[in-house]
Amino acid sequence: MHVLLLVAALAAQQIDSTTPPRPPRTIAIDERLAADFRVAVGDRLILSDTWGGTGDTVIVSALVQRRADPSEIARAEYRVRMHLDELQALTRYGDRVDRFAIATRPGAATDSAIRAINSAAFGFQAYRSRDIAVETSRTFLVVSRFHRAIGVITIVASAVFLLCIMLLKVDERRRDVAALRLLGISARSIVRSVMIESALVAVLGSGVGVALGWISAWVVNWHYRDVYRTPLAFAVVTPSVVALAVSLSIVLGLAAGFVAAQRLVRVPALDLITGRRAA
């Protein structure tokens, strides 16, 4: 597609000195362009398809917000929306278009429309919007895979960290545990109590983590929406994400508690008190 270049008059907002042969047409520009060049609704601009070429005077009639489209996220170019015939004339494109967007009735109408168009069409192909969206979102699919890989590494690090902390915590209480064992409390009860304690720690930690995650997501969205000037949501804390994080945390906490407690109860109580054998 031809690229429209907004000529120098844009910054200065000069009024075209030549008399237009017809009343100026209207265009809509994206709000980033309006903000960067201080253009407002009602301003007159000259549009040209080449730098310094003869242009066409137009009036800005609307400012439009960028769509929440992942495929546009890294593209810094400005967008101008104009009447189709105006663009065709400006770019000498003739009676051509790049694509048609077709709205179908709900239900199976889309499939039958695609079949009908593709069997009757001469020179073009119909695609489902969803398929095009998948194709244009490939960048974000890669980023998602990257995030998942980072997530796995983080989970491994958390598991080791949790196990280490639980081990230290249980180790610290070896004298208490020895006393309980000497009083006749079974090893099973001690293991259970340690596991319940570690599960409680995991639940509390998860609560704090969810709150932190929610705040982080808010900060991330606020920051990157500003950086990329898009309404796109970069981080979303969904119930499924919370459920996964909390359940993973509890499972890891229980496992860490179990391992740590098992190591402790295997050592004879008297050895724990005298410290002859370290847990």
Added chain:
Amino acid sequence: MLLRLAWAARSRHRSRTLLAVLGVAVSAAMLLDMVMLSSGMRASFKNLLLSRGFQLRLAPKGTLPFDTDATIPDASGVAQTLRAIGGVATISPVLGGQAHVIRGDRAVSATALGVDPQVQGDFELLSGREPHASDEMAANDDFLNAAAAKIGDTVAVAAGYDPQLRVYAGRLTLRVVARARFLYLAAGQRAIALPLATLQAMQGPASADRVSLFMVRAAPNVNVDSLLRRIQTAIPTVSAISTETAMRQVDERLSYFRQLALILGVVSLAVGFLLVSTLVTVSVNERLGEIVVMRAIGVAKRRVVLQIVLEGVAIMTAGAALGLVLGLGTARYLNSILASFPGLPAAIDFFLFEPRDAWTALGMLVSAGLLAGIYPSWRGASLPIAVTLREEAVA
């Protein structure tokens, strides 16, 4: 002596020490990866841009090279103006487009680059020779495999397809004279290169005397920035982009990864620090009796502190060494994920290992280990000797 004591203290709780080392190793691996990510793609992109020695790129006004289908008109006039500017050593014009290679009733599509073979900087030959004649072309392996062609074969190539008439436009028979590796194209992207005039002719009047890009090599000892300014003044219809400008653009587009690297790097360092400080604190609490006995028999406070700090540093160093190996493995895996970014040149590495990165990560971890041990060791060594001895004896 100090090292032996530190080793003995750590050996007393082997599984605990092993877990701590493992935890630090995972943190170190993550830290190394993030250090590599923060600088790797930048260095890799710079290497790519400068790989053929062209410091400047001229694209149609307001665009980046090959970011749009826009072209520079009056290419021969622009080239003439460039040659007249002092300090310009080499000018390499490039026209981009699509090529459809017709094989029976099917067509293989590929990216086509029209170049001046004498000065081109877009591909390197793997075998064969530069396509000098107007009916010659070079192709990459992806194209040759898809088109089932090899050096010496002739193929029917079209520069366009009219969907309304269902006919190929700008058809020409070309001979494959070289296998090439295209420097700026994505992995798996099929590509051919042919003489500029040939591609211009195939694309028809719309591309007559037009190019997508000029690559400019400055003469030795010429200031590239001042050359860029002179070009911009002489040719206002193009955007002159220096390597630094291109780097800034890339930084802007990929700032997300740099910031992610910073955040995850800090988190990794904090996790390693917390792990070691917790371990050293618990270790000091367990050995209060031992510490005060050492103090009671005349061991200097400084020496006690040093011994405990050494324990933290030892854990961090061992974990970091293991983490560096682990980090290189994970970096390779993460790089393979990000390499599948659509349109990303195959030569770009997000995780580029440089020894400096390893030293940076190691330095940060050892410093964190040092800091993690200072407070608990100082606290332990500063306890009142008599009172603590008595409390420990009672306990």
